[in-house]
Amino acid sequence: MNFPTKSSSSLADLLSSRPQTRFLKLLLVPMLIISGVIAWAKALWFTLPPQMYQKDYVQEYLLAKATLNNINPYQSVEKLGALFLTSAPVSLFPHPTPHPPPVVLVALPFGLLPYQQSQIAWFIFEVILFCVIIWQLMVTWFIPIKTKYIILAIFIEVPFLHFWEELAHGQLMLLVLLLLIGAWKALRRRRDLLGGALLGLAIALKLIVWPIVILLICERRWRSVFIVTFFVIMTNALAIIALGLPTVTEYYLKISGMVWSFYKSHIGNFSLFSIGWRLFEGTGSTILLGPQSPPLLKAPSIAGPISILLVVLWLGIGLTTAIKARSFDFAFGITTCVCILASPIAWSHYLVLLAIPMTIAAHRLALENRLSVSWAYLMILLLFTLSIPGKSLSAIIASFAIESFTTEIGPTVPFTAGLISMIPAAATILFLGLLRSMDAKTSDKDDPT
Numbered sequence: 001m002n003f004p005t006k007s008s009s010s011l012a013d014l015l016s017s018r019p020q021t022r023f024l025k026l027l028l029v030p031m032l033i034i035s036g037v038i039a040w041a042k043a044l045w046f047t048l049p050p051q052m053y054q055k056d057y058v059q060e061y062l063l064a065k066a067t068l069n070n071i072n073p074y075q076s077v078e079k080l081g082a083l084f085l086t087s088a089p090v091s092l093f094p095h096p097t098p099h100p101p102p103v104v105l106v107a108l109p110f111g112l113l114p115y116q117q118s119q120i121a122w123f124i125f126e127v128i129l130f131c132v133i134i135w136q137l138m139v140t141w142f143i144p145i146k147t148k149y150i151i152l153a154i155f156i157e158v159p160f161l162h163f164w165e166e167l168a169h170g171q172l173m174l175l176v177l178l179l180l181i182g183a184w185k186a187l188r189r190r191r192d193l194l195g196g197a198l199l200g201l202a203i204a205l206k207l208i209v210w211p212i213v214i215l216l217i218c219e220r221r222w223r224s225v226f227i228v229t230f231f232v233i234m235t236n237a238l239a240i241i242a243l244g245l246p247t248v249t250e251y252y253l254k255i256s257g258m259v260w261s262f263y264k265s266h267i268g269n270f271s272l273f274s275i276g277w278r279l280f281e282g283t284g285s286t287i288l289l290g291p292q293s294p295p296l297l298k299a300p301s302i303a304g305p306i307s308i309l310l311v312v313l314w315l316g317i318g319l320t321t322a323i324k325a326r327s328f329d330f331a332f333g334i335t336t337c338v339c340i341l342a343s344p345i346a347w348s349h350y351l352v353l354l355a356i357p358m359t360i361a362a363h364r365l366a367l368e369n370r371l372s373v374s375w376a377y378l379m380i381l382l383l384f385t386l387s388i389p390g391k392s393l394s395a396i397i398a399s400f401a402i403e404s405f406t407t408e409i410g411p412t413v414p415f416t417a418g419l420i421s422m423i424p425a426a427a428t429i430l431f432l433g434l435l436r437s438m439d440a441k442t443s444d445k446d447d448p449t
Contacts, residue, residue, distance in 0.1 A: 036156040039164035046168040047123050049116070053088045057119050057170025059097035064111025067104050067242055073097070074247060074255050085115055095287065098259040098345075101239035101248045102204040103172065108242070122170050129174040130154070130163060136181050137359045160387045161358070166349040173352045176206045184332050184356060187216075187224060196224035200231025208343035208350070211319060215335045218323045260344050262287040267397065267418055268390055270425040271346035272314050276307030283418050290410045291397045293418030311342050318342075321436050329364075330439035333357030337432040341425055348390040351424060357435055358383060364438055378434060385427040393421055 046055055062080040066073035073080070077093040085092070110118045134154045138145050158164045166173050179202035186195035196216075202209050216224050240248050263269055265277035266285040277283070280303040284292035318338035325331040336357050340350050358379070365376050397420050401411035 032156040032159075035159040039159040040155070043123075043158070043164045043167040046170075047120055050089045052116065052119050053085065053090045053092075055119060055168070055170045057122050058085070058088075058092060058115075059099060060103060060107040060122070060170070060172075061111060061115055061118055063097050063099065063104050064107035064109075067108065068111050072247060073104065073243065074251055093287065095259050095262060096251075096255050098256065099172065100204065100207065100236075100256070101243055101251055102235040104242055105235065105238055106172075106175065106205070119170060123167065126167050126170065126174050129178050130158070130167065133174065133178050133181060133355065136178070136185075137355060140185065140359060141363060160383060161351045161354055162348045162387065162389075163352055165389070166352055169349065171349050172205055173349050176202050176209065177352050177355060179205075180209060180212075180336070180353065181356060183212075184329075187221075187332070188328050192221055192224035193227055196227030197231050199224070200228040201235065203228065204232050204235035208346075209336075209339045209353075211315060211339050211342060212332070212335050214315075214319055215322055215331060218319070219331075263345050267291050267293065267421045268347060268394065269345050270341075270348075270422050271343050272310050272341045272425065273307045273344045275310055275422075276303040276305070278415075278418065278422075279303070280306065282415075283421075284409065286409065290394060291401070291413045291418065291421075292410050293413050293415050296415050314338065315342055318432065321432070325436070325439045327439055329360045330435055333360045334432055334435050334439075337428050337435070341428055346425070348424065351386050351428075354386060354428070354431070357431065361431075361435060361438060375434065375438065379431075382427050382431050382434070386424060386431070388423065393423065396420055 046052060058081070059077055062077055062084060063073045065084045066075070066080050069084075071080070071083070074096040076095055077097060078091070081088055081092040110122055113121060131154050134157060135150055138150055138153060158167070163174075179198045183195045183198035183202065186192075186198060199209070199212060203213070213225060213228055216228070236248060263285055265274060265281060265283050266288055267283040267290045268288070274283075278293070279296045280299040282293055282295040282298075284290075315338060318334060322331040322334040322338070325334060333356055336353055340346055340353060343350065361379055365379065397413055397417050398411050400413045400417035402413065
């Protein structure tokens with residue numbers, strides 16, 4: 001893929017030394033540094049007691065601990081916590097972990113440690129992943145970048161796309177993101193075996209990225225599709241060895257659907273799957289606290305079919321857009337956007353996956369002569385919008401609470417107020433549209449270097 005070498009009038013103008021942009025940089029850089037300090041401090045704060053027991057990482061730890069002790073790891077997190085985290089000062093999830101069996105292969109080494117040391121080890125592991133991710137994204141196109149700029153980027157980029165939330169709660173998305181970056185970079189160079197292997201590992205850990213396989217099928221890249229399938233099967237086979245066939249079968253046939261039912265209509269779930277329940281059943285969860293909103297029209301029987309229909313339409317429109325893209329980079333970036341909203345549940349930390357399409361868009365804006373400055377500003381606006389903390393959105397929604405209907409589970413808010421939580425979904429859809437427009441105006445042909 002041959003990119004233009006001449007700077008354009010997009011990011012080049014935006015970052016020029018003209019007085020207005022110089023003022024913007026003088027204002028923006030201190031803000032980024034301050035926000036970086038705050039974000040890193042918040043992430044570190046979650047490694048300390050008692051809040052370290054509020055991390056989602058508790059689920060990975062108990063999954064590993066139960067496996068090491070020959071106990072069914074898909075009992076409720078609360079029951080396993082009573083066995084292995086007797087000193088936990090907070091209540092744990094009253095349901096099994098929603099993470100698939102292959103996750104145990106990653107978690108097992110961390111289960112050998114006491115929880116306090118284990119969660120610190122996992123935090124360090126994720127910090128290393130984050131640093132490698134930033135480095136990999138910055139050097140994707142073999143552009144010489146000084147080490148000091150990479151270090152600065154590692155420091156100031158943690159507030160964006162909910163990276164700090166991922167680090168604070170100890171989820172799996174950074175590992176999935178790094179695997180996807182490797183898959184993308186390999187596939188764009190036609191290294192289908194390596195790309196398929198990395199993508200297969202990513203799917204084994206988080207099923208949400210499966211639409212990328214559809215893109216590969218449509219492009220008739222059969223070797224990569226075969227390798228993806230092989231690695232998904234292989235990782236689950238290893239999980240069967242570790243957990244037993246009945247446990248793995250139980251997860252896929254029972255546990256995953258049961259856990260999804262607890263969160264499908266939670267107000268923090270901005271997946272398109274949630275729209276049917278928002279419209280016809282209302283938001284809320286008996287498991288997780290948060291604002292609740294009534295339905296627009298009470299008709300629970302059609303909530304499921306409408307949700308499925310919307311997701312099928314989204315997959316059809318998104319994948320068709322990706323298949324028609326002139327550049328594989330944009331096709332991959334568009335499909336990544338599709339993956340997030342097509343997932344049955346989409347939490348704020350899922351947005352870290354947008355680092356790939358953001359990098360693709362930023363690079364094209366910097367080098368493509370026919371893209372305007374206004375597009376650069378739009379992308380920056382979307383980046384900030386996609387980085388709004390979930391708790392901030394919940395606080396805004398809660399400010400509309402109807403006092404007489406406030407419950408122990410959470411305050412009740414009007415239907416329209418509940419729609420505020422769908423801002424990440426709207427921004428993701430707009431970003432997909434921006435990627436499509438940028439690809440249509442690019443002067444480059446498909447096929448990587």
